[in-house]
Each structure stands twice: as structure tokens, then as C-alpha cells.
Amino acid sequence: DGDRDPGGTPTPAAARFTLGYVQTGTESVWRVAQTRSIQEAAGAANVDLVFADGQGRQQIQADAIRSLIERKVDVIAFSPVVTLGWDTVLGEAKAAGIPVVLVDRAVETGDASLYRSVLGSDYAAEGRKAGEWVVWTAGSGPVNIAELRGTTGSSVADDRSRGFTAAIAGDSRLRVVVAEPGDFTRSGGEERMRVMLARFPIDVVFAHNDDMAIGALRAIEAAGHTPGTDIRIVSVDGVRDAMTELVAGRLNYIVECSPLLGPQLMALARKVHGGETVPARVATEETTFDQNQARAALPGRRY
Numbered sequence: 001d002g003d004r005d006p007g008g009t010p011t012p013a014a015a016r017f018t019l020g021y022v023q024t025g026t027e028s029v030w031r032v033a034q035t036r037s038i039q040e041a042a043g044a045a046n047v048d049l050v051f052a053d054g055q056g057r058q059q060i061q062a063d064a065i066r067s068l069i070e071r072k073v074d075v076i077a078f079s080p081v082v083t084l085g086w087d088t089v090l091g092e093a094k095a096a097g098i099p100v101v102l103v104d105r106a107v108e109t110g111d112a113s114l115y116r117s118v119l120g121s122d123y124a125a126e127g128r129k130a131g132e133w134v135v136w137t138a139g140s141g142p143v144n145i146a147e148l149r150g151t152t153g154s155s156v157a158d159d160r161s162r163g164f165t166a167a168i169a170g171d172s173r174l175r176v177v178v179a180e181p182g183d184f185t186r187s188g189g190e191e192r193m194r195v196m197l198a199r200f201p202i203d204v205v206f207a208h209n210d211d212m213a214i215g216a217l218r219a220i221e222a223a224g225h226t227p228g229t230d231i232r233i234v235s236v237d238g239v240r241d242a243m244t245e246l247v248a249g250r251l252n253y254i255v256e257c258s259p260l261l262g263p264q265l266m267a268l269a270r271k272v273h274g275g276e277t278v279p280a281r282v283a284t285e286e287t288t289f290d291q292n293q294a295r296a297a298l299p300g301r302r303y
């Protein structure tokens with residue numbers, strides 16, 4: 001039974017529908033916070049959520065999408081672990097009449113009708129902001145930069161790389177001496193950083209996410225350097241652990257990327273389900289943190 005407005009007309013509660021969600025996996029603190037946000041928001045929005053964990057593998061994600069199609073969910077949302085290779089399975093969803101929404105990660109396809117919208121941040125802008133910080137703080141240089149990239153073939157790693165590269169291009173003080181993929185994980189960041197440190201003199205690390213930055217920080221310490229001082233670190237996300245390191249001066253700058261996409265996703269999925277026209281891109285809000293800003297933001301941080 002719905003509420004009644006003063007005129008006595010019944011206002012029905014938001015209709016229930018089923019949303020299938022295929023997650024990349026559990027690679028980072030950001031990702032775990034995003035999953036929680038989606039689960040909580042579904043409950044609050046009267047949405048039946050069927051959640052699948054892609055375990056970081058495209059094949060598992062594709063299989064999960066197929067079983068959601070078989071289950072006849074109303075809407076499918078997913079975060080593709082890599083950009084290429086989705087045309088077949090998304091074509092199957094389209095043929096079944098199930099609309100698809102992409103969340104944070106994008107796909108590359110020649111057929112824009114295979115999905116309705118992408119909900120996420122401007123990841124190239126995040127890379128650019130990280131690059132701008134390196135430019136501001138370069139002093140007289142030279143500055144040797146190591147780039148710890150996210151998952152190879154993921155849209156977010158490509159975008160962050162592109163934005164960063166554009167921001168530092170043409171500055172003769174700055175040079176990316178090495179770039180390695182750390183798969184957005186702590187262990188990936190630590191292992192790749194260890195290898196890079198053994199081979200190159202490094203002044204600044206640009207990590208595509210906080211987990212890799214924290215892994216890098218450990219490798220830097222293990223190699224006998226002081227993170228934040230001998231080797232400066234800039235990363236993306238803004239999760240509590242990294243904000244804590246930033247406050248402690250062991251990490252130097254963070255570009256925020258919010259994982260709290262659940263409420264926006266529920267609103268978008270509901271519109272798509274109702275046949276409404278939705279924008280091709282829905283943007284999430286984000287900012288940057290230096291040490292003082294991190295100190296101020298940390299007490300209220302939810303992830």
C-alpha cells in the first residue's frame with residue numbers, strides 16, 4: 001500500500017524490479033566499498049539485487065551475464081574488467097531485451113546500442129590532476145617518474161595513463177622512466193615497485209590507485225628509502241588507509257575517485273527499466289587531497 005497525498009490519491013511505493021550486477025572482483029578497498037554501496041542502495045531503493053563476483057576475469061564476468069539473461073533480470077549493470085571483447089555477450093542481452101548499464105569501467109565496441117549508459121568519473125581528468133601535482137612540485141628537476149598502472153586493458157588504467165601523460169608532456173624536467181601494471185592490488189603494487197626500484201632511480205611514483213600506492217610504499221621502505229620524502233607518491237581513490245598515510249606524510253597527494261555509486265546506480269537503473277531516455281554518461285563528483293585536506297576529511301570518511 002502506498003502513502004496517500006493530501007488529495008487522497010494513492011502514491012504507490014517505487015515498483016520493485018530486479019537488477020543483476022556483475023562486479024570486477026575484490027581487487028581493492030575502493031572496489032569493496034563500491035560493492036557495499038550498491039548492496040545498501042538496492043535495499044533502500046526497493047531493488048532486488050542479484051550480485052555476481054567476476055573474480056577479476058573476463059570469462060567469469062561473461063558467464064555471469066549469461067546466467068543473468070537466463071534468469072530474466074530486468075536490468076544488467078556491470079564493471080567490465082577489460083574494455084575489449086564484450087560484443088557477443090552484450091548482443092545476447094540486447095536480443096533478450098535486457099538493458100545494460102556500465103559502471104565505472106567502459107567497453108570498446110563499434111555498436112553503441114549494446115549499452116544504455118556509463119556511470120562513472122572522468123578518469124582521464126583524474127590522471128591529469130595527478131600529473132598537474134607532479135608539475136607543481138617538480139622544483140628545478142629532473143624528476144624520474146615510475147608509473148604503476150592498473151589492470152592492463154582496463155578503460156580506467158588507459159584513461160588515467162592518458163590524462164597523466166598529457167599533463168606532464170612538454171615539461172623537460174619530468175620523465176616517466178618506467179611503467180608497469182600492478183593490477184590495482186596491494187601485492188601487485190609492492191611486487192612491481194620492488195622490481196622497478198632495483199632497476200631505476202625513482203623520485204616520484206604515480207600509482208593508478210591507493211592499494212598499489214600502499215604496496216609501493218612498503219617496497220620503498222623495504223629498499224631502505226623513506227616514502228613521502230626520498231620518493232614521493234601520488235595516487236587515486238582516497239580510501240581511509242591511503243588518507244591515513246597521507247596525513248602521516250608517507251604519501252603525498254591523492255586524487256579522489258568516489259566508490260559510493262550505489263544510489264546513482266539505482267536511480268539510473270530504475271529509469272532505464274521504466275523506458276526513460278538517460279544520458280550516455282552520468283558523472284560522479286570528486287576532488288583532490290593534500291595533507292591538510294586529508295586530515296580534515298579523514299574523520300568522516302566512510303571507506
Ligand code: GYE
Nearest residue numbers: 028030031104156184209
Ligand atoms: O580506482 C580501483 C579499482 O575502476 C575506478 O578500480 C575503478 C578502479 C579504482 O580497483 O581502486
